[in-house]
Amino acid sequence: MNFYDEQLRLLQEQCARKKKLEGKQIELYNQRSTLKRQVAELKEIMAAEQEDVDRLEGRSLAAFFYRVVGTMDEKLTTERQEAYAAKVKYDAAVRELAGVEEDIKRCEAELAGLEGCESRYESVLKEKTQAVKQQGGAPAQEILQLEESIAYLESQKNELQEAAFAGNAARLTTDQILSSLDSAEGWGTWDLFGGGIVADLAKHSHLDEAQEAVEYLQSQLRTFKTELADVTICAELQVSVDGFLRFADYMFDGIFTDWVVLDQIHHSQQQVEETRSQICNVLGYVNAMIADVEEQIKENKNRIESLVHSVQM
Template sequence: MAYYDEKISFFRRQVVQKKHNESKLKELYTQRETLNIKADALRKDKLDEQVDVDRLEGHSLTAFFYNVIGKREEKLDIEREEAYAASVKYDVVSRELSAVNEDIKFCEAELRELHECEQQYAQAMMDKLKAIKSIGTQAAEKILRAEERISYLEKQVKEIREALEAGQAALETSNSILSSLDSAEDWGALDLMGGGLLSDMAKHSHLDEAQQQVEYLQVQLRRFKTELTDVTIHTDMQISIDGFLCFADYFFDGLLADWAVLNKINQSQTQVQNIQSQIEHVISHLTTLLSATDKSLENEKVVLNDLIVKATITD
């Protein structure tokens, strides 16, 4: 009987992986469609903002008007900031879209390799059923039902663990962002006290680090949400998870020159702390869910073992 159990266990793991990939792929297709629409809109914003900059830098009537009233440089600074912010947002979405496409390719490749696993699993179960019936036991159906329950619970455990790994990775990155912002805040305070060029450069260096990490965190948050596709969560938490996809948008609002002001850095810290709190809340829920699912899985394995032992003794 061990021979059948090994085959069933192998194909069952493949079936679990196939179903998980199918759910992920469905979510990824939806994300790709949304990101394509978003990228198109941001590309237009980026081009429009650059046109405004070019108009003021050139010899247009708009440039002449602001030059006459003595506010050309002030207006040009604002337009440059808006153009750069639009460019940053477009770059973030482009990286997200690239990451989603890579995930799609990976899932599709795995699914091609697993396309026959369900038939193989069904055949292995049929072979085991025949073997059990051949020795005259009446426990065949109970054993098969226990196998199916174990299969479902193993799938849940795998999905919860993968979601936890994604959440922990996002949490670590959010900690790194806070560290960079804290350093920028310290150098910014020194800059206000006359720290000079060195403190100003150090402050912006840490802000650059934070910007790069936020772009990476946005990709991680999207993957975290994807891993949660098959995990059952309550409605309030679902709303929180949906917010993961917009984090970079509101983080980069009011970017650039205003960031040099300490209260803007403080606002950015608050935004990161808020998303961090949401991540921790989901991780806590997943940890509790994993513990309960693990316990149920162990109980089902005990039930299955007892059924097999009884069937063997009976026969």
């Protein structure tokens, strides 16, 4: 009796069924949302149509008018037909919604019974893989080689993910710096045309924020480059803000110095934008490498699974 094979076959069927039900469940949820909106809309329409009938059947001004002109019966018949048609549409939508609710309950109940089938499949597959390796032979040798390859790829993937994390952190800091420099530029322009001490202080406040973030960015970029040490990427990533100009602008507050500060802000913005572009380019390369490594891991795992299934036991 093929003990492992029978378990794996049954669990594979369960996993396939679970995947199909999950897709069906999403579709049913979408249908329910749509039908709930339709039911609410049709209920309003039905109520409005019935209100028209009630008005004509009562002592409203409209009823009096139609009686006077002699078209009361015709108008009432039309309104009753429209009210009936609205009720028919509403009742049909309610029934359809109830049917979808029942389908959802059945789907959820079956999914609950299949909970954990993927982990059980992986567990049995792992047990059989160990049994195949202990049995020896060509499949066992290839499995061992593939497992070594997967271990190396997993290590490489971890290193790449750490680099991506560091790079994303640096990218976010460049956004913060650019925001501070943009604010400083706005206040600096106002200061140039007589904004006074308020504009001057606001400008320097944002420049201080930018300077502080730049210092933090330099630390982040060093970390990023360190994480990339095992990856064949080399990029000079550095940016600075000239502190002397900020000091001179504050002390002398002359139009020449203000112009120089604005010019330096523009230069710094360009530097930060170039740095951000470099970071994004490197991150794009790292993310592509992560995707490639993940694909190799997947292929190796699929090959191991195929080898395990090829051995009857």
